[in-house]
Amino acid sequence: MKSRTAYLTFDTQERHAYVNITPQVREVVQESGVKEGIVLVNAMHISASVFINDDEGGLHQDFQRWLEGLAPYSPESYLHNRTGEDNADAHLKRQVMGREVTVAITNGKLDFGPWEQIFYGEFDGRRPKRVLVKVIGE
Amino acid sequence: MKSRTAYLTFDTQERHAYVNITPQVREVVQESGVKEGIVLVNAMHISASVFINDDEGGLHQDFQRWLEGLAPYSPESYLHNRTGEDNADAHLKRQVMGREVTVAITNGKLDFGPWEQIFYGEFDGRRPKRVLVKVIGE
């Protein structure tokens, strides 16, 4: 079994951001030499997400507006924010969008449908945060 | 390490549908010859889902009504639909239900609890869409 581990760092200028990280994941898969296997990609921070969806800016604005409706920023509403944080909403938004994706590797490539792209979803940015990429296979 | 890759195609008659795909996944696992490992099952389209829950028709109607409340069809409300699509709601619904599941294989079988069944969740159907099944293990 082969494996490869890589860490990507993101420091978004805005509190909320969606970053297409497919090229970086593809590069790690290529470097791994794995032909058949899987790649796990996960946020290492609990107020951020890794998910797969469409690379379309309008949709990303829809996501943000929708998540704000489901889990508003509203810092005074959350018990978590009594710890001195103001990011409880980011912990909730990340549960909707998910922590991680696992993608099949077939013939050395990400085995994707026509529109699948991997995104880093940031809900409490403006500081460096990491994403883990782990390849296993043969 | 052994691996096996299969693609399942679904073309639902309705816009929304829940299809139990456990038998097809079980067959791929059996064909793989893997005794200890995992199977990844994911939608290859970004307006559909693969998830694990109960095979009970009332619950599936509850899911649909609930998702419609969380992310209504309402095509004029979404920026994504300015691209000419009318399926922004399907992209959102799929985030709630999830893109993929990973299931343990133990002694050559899906290692499931008593009620676990794998479903394809379609939120923008009436056209052929694919699901990927990837087995790795030994």
Added chain:
Amino acid sequence: MKSRTAYLTFDTQERHAYVNITPQVREVVQESGVKEGIVLVNAMHISASVFINDDEGGLHQDFQRWLEGLAPYSPESYLHNRTGEDNADAHLKRQVMGREVTVAITNGKLDFGPWEQIFYGEFDGRRPKRVLVKVIGE
């Protein structure tokens, strides 16, 4: 390839509970002898969740209040409850929080960010329910 399978059982006193299961998962990983690989941790019941977030009691109360808003207990509102159950809401809550997590193992350890902890999320407790831990790697 090495693998190891373990089953954890939880019987919470309350209907809703969040249990930090990181120590138990860490122990299974250590026993597996796997240095590079992944561990899958999933609820085996469809009204419970395994997820990764912060070990902070205020946040867990926020989760519970938020989930109750998104998918209220309200047993008369759901078709699923016509089967004699009263837990349709638990099936919905678990979709938001997720069934499973996959965690990378690097140098024999859970490859975690600074605040990541694994939780069992119970939405219909007061009876014994199981969690599966599956390690694969080398």
